[in-house]
Amino acid sequence: MVAAVDARSADGTATGRDWRPIVQALEKLLDANRVMRRKEELLVYECDGLSSYRQRPAVVTLPKTTEEVAAVVRFCHEQEIPFVTRGAGTGLSGGALPIEECVLIVTTCMQQILDIDYDNQRVVVQPGVINNWITQAVSGAGFYYAPDPSSQLACSIGGNVAENSGGVHCLKYGVTTNHVLGLKLVLPNGDVVDIGGAVAEMPGFDLTGVVVGSEGTLGIVTEVTLRILKSAESVQVLLADFTSVEAAGGAVSDIIQAGIIPAGMEMMDNFSLNAVEDTVATNCYP
Ligand SMILES: Cc1cc2nc3c(=O)[nH]c(=O)nc-3n(C[C@H](O)[C@H](O)[C@H](O)COP(=O)(O)OP(=O)(O)OC[C@H]3O[C@@H](n4cnc5c(N)ncnc54)[C@H](O)[C@@H]3O)c2cc1C
Structure with a gap:
């Protein structure tokens, strides 16, 4: 893997930074196959849903745990390397668009549902879990996760938190911020903090409310505690026809x-x- 690396950026233009030792260091922090540097590997990460803007990252990393995210972020912080977080890449505002010469930290290997607590109506998930998987996981017990962006078959919970996403059901049940109870967050220097908690009203400042909707600018969310709701006992659909x-x-x-x-x-x-x-x-x- 390292043999494929040179001191050029992915599109072949010369850069000031020698990426070889950086990639070697990142491969020590993660498995070598979760650090990508080859041009053809990076191509898919050059834009999100706002595809009129494109920029290939220098390196893509695929951490699996909070510890791995923290190690990569700490390394980038120490080496003064810019980094950008990416979930499923369905965002329409260019938030996951790499910046030049950056390390892209992608959460698609963080897809575990860590805990389901029906008694207290909450789940704990990793950020790469796809929105719709939560309802799939709990519907058998009569529960669902309410925020339903139309991209819910593809978008990740980490992206939903960063964008404070909503969908059709948010008219009645609110957007993502109304359903996030707590977060584990890797700060830009690699420190790990827990904010919020397991219940909706925690004492102190509403830091969860600050992070939800901050478009990935305050840190990388690595665990999310979400509220799940009881499914309605009956559902009626009404179709009405209007002339204008x-x-x-x-x-x-x-x-x-x-x-x-x-x-x-x-x-x-x-x-x-x-x-x-x-x-x-x-x-x-x-
Ligand atoms: C067809 C289509 C329909 C859509 N419909 C809706 C809709 O109905 N409602 C709606 O709200 N949106 C909608 N969207 C937009 C998009 O799906 C949402 O914004 C979604 O929440 C993005 O999730 P993602 O995993 O794709 O995030 P990405 O696109 O990968 O990232 C979005 C932002 O989140 C940040 N981010 C990602 N993961 C993390 C993390 N773990 N920690 C911190 N920051 C992170 C990124 O840095 C970036 O700034 C739609 C998009 C498409 C393509």
Whole structure:
């Protein structure tokens, strides 16, 4: 692996930094196969969902534990090497976009659900766990995880925490910040801190609220304690047909004004409905 490394950046341009000893040091901190430096290995990491911006990282690391994340971050801090965190890379704001000559720390090897506590309605997960896996893991016992970004089949909990993600059900149940109880965080110097806890209202400052939505700028989340909810006993779906977007919008206001908070409301205009029909031909819309 080290033999493939030279003092050039991934796209072949000369750089001021000699990456060979850096890669060797990182390979001592992680397994060699979890440190990537070859151009073809780095290609996939050059952008997130905002693909009009691209920058290949110098090195990609794939830690598995808090200790490994802390070791990589501490090393980068000591060597003054910039680093960027990446979850599943579905973000639309360029948060996981590498900066030039950086180490990218990717959480896709941190995918364990560490604890499920039904009595206290909470789970503890590693940041690379995919959003939808939590509901899959607890639905058999009658629970679910409420924040449901439409990317929930692919996006990671670490990314959800960093972006304070939400989805259709957030109208009634709130966004990610309303469901994060506690976090383990690796600070930019490699120190590890626990903030929040196992219950919603902890004494002291709401540091969890500060970190959720901070787009990865305050540290790397390595463990998340999340609230899970009891699944509804029954679910009713209502489809209504309107002749204009304005009329549909007015109905949304009327429903909320009447004090009714549905689990979710979604609106599709005629153009979108026709596009769906042209593709999947459900023949179920009026
Ligand atoms: C088709 C599609 C639909 C989408 N729908 C929605 C939607 O309905 N609602 C919504 O809110 N978003 C939506 N998104 C945006 C995106 O999926 C969310 O922002 C998601 O939370 C990003 O998760 P990720 O794992 O892909 O994070 P990434 O894209 O990998 O990273 C996003 C940010 O999080 C940081 N980060 C990642 N992991 C950590 C960590 N462990 N610790 C600290 N920082 C970290 C990164 O540095 C970056 O700043 C959608 C995206 C797509 C492509």
